[in-house]
Amino acid sequence: MEIRFKNLDPKQIYKIMTSVIVPRPIAWVSTVSKEGINNLAPFSYFAGISSDPPLIAVSIGSKSQEEKKDTWKNIEETGEFVINMVTKDLISPMNITSLPFEEEVDEFEKACLTPVPSLSVKPPRVKESPVNIECKRYEIIEIGKMGLILGEVLTVHIRDDILNEKGYVDTTKLEIIGRLGGANYCLITAENTFELKRPDKE
Ligand SMILES: Cc1cc2nc3c(=O)[nH]c(=O)nc-3n(C[C@H](O)[C@H](O)[C@H](O)COP(=O)(O)O)c2cc1C
Structure with missing residues (x-):
């Protein structure tokens, strides 16, 4: 099947894009409004x-044409x-x-x-999440009704129990979830990850 995007409406395009570009990590973004909420x-x-x-x-x-x-x-x-970052035990609050x-x-x-307070920015971090990435706006590129937010990372918090003895992050201990198409998600576990070294040029 070949799907030409030219005459498709954005809803159909969204369905195809989000079903074939998978899995996607989820940015659970905390901000504070200028009123302090x-x-x-x-x-x-x-x-x-x-x-x-x-x-x-x-x-x-956008919420609507104007908002x-x-x-x-x-x-x-x-x-x-x-x-x-969103882990297995945070699926339900993330959805809310x-x-x-x-x-x-x-x-x-x-x-x-x-x-909980952040180190470099005003928005708080989610205490229940094992990885928090503090960012400041680098640039916002408006493309149609969408805003592409580029953020510069200032500080990363990583919970100690997901580090291995060498001090590296053990991705399989994170139990991170990814988004697939529609209402489907995946979970990263030790069983479904593998190591692949780069091949030698020879
Ligand atoms: C797993 C998941 C991923 C989502 N990804 C996006 C996304 O990439 N872009 C977007 O505009 N909305 C996305 N949404 C919808 C927003 O979370 C939703 O519109 C939310 O109400 C926005 O909140 P806000 O108005 O407080 O920013 C996603 C929702 C879920 C559950």
């Missing part, structure tokens, strides 16, 4: 895009955010925070999560 929401159009400078990219849509999603608005207005709450609602409270 905490906000938390998941985004899976998310990737690490460079190490020097250390940059991540998150693509955030940006709260996360985008907060990053635009305050310039700061934290990406909290994807609901379109009014901007005056604190999603940490709605999902019974604990906000």
Whole structure:
């Protein structure tokens, strides 16, 4: 089957893109509004895009023709955010925070999560998440109704128990989840990961 995107509507394109570009990590983004209200929401159009400078990219849509999603608005207005990684035991609270709450609602409270202070930015981290990535806005590129947020990483928090004896992150201990198409997700476990060394040139 060949699918030409030219005459497809954005909903159909979204279905195809999110079913074939898999698995996607989930950026669970905490921000604070300029009025001081905490906000938390998941985004899976998310990737690490460079190490020097250390940059991540998150693509955030709009609520309507005129209104940006709260996360985008907060990053635009305050310039700061934290990406909290989503693990197996955080699936349910993550899902709750994807609901379109009014901007005056604190999603940490709605999902019974604990906000803890960050080191380099004002938005709090999710205490229950084992990895928190503190970022400042690098650039926001507006593309149609979407905002491509480029963030520069300032500080990363990693919970000690997921480090191995050499001090490296043991990815399989993280039990991180990934987003697939539709309402499907995957879980990274020791059984379904493997090591692959680069081949020798010879
Ligand atoms: C796993 C998951 C991934 C999501 N990924 C995105 C995404 O990449 N971009 C986006 O605009 N919305 C995405 N959403 C929807 C947002 O989380 C949702 O619109 C949320 O209400 C936005 O909250 P905010 O207005 O507080 O920013 C995703 C939802 C879920 C459950």
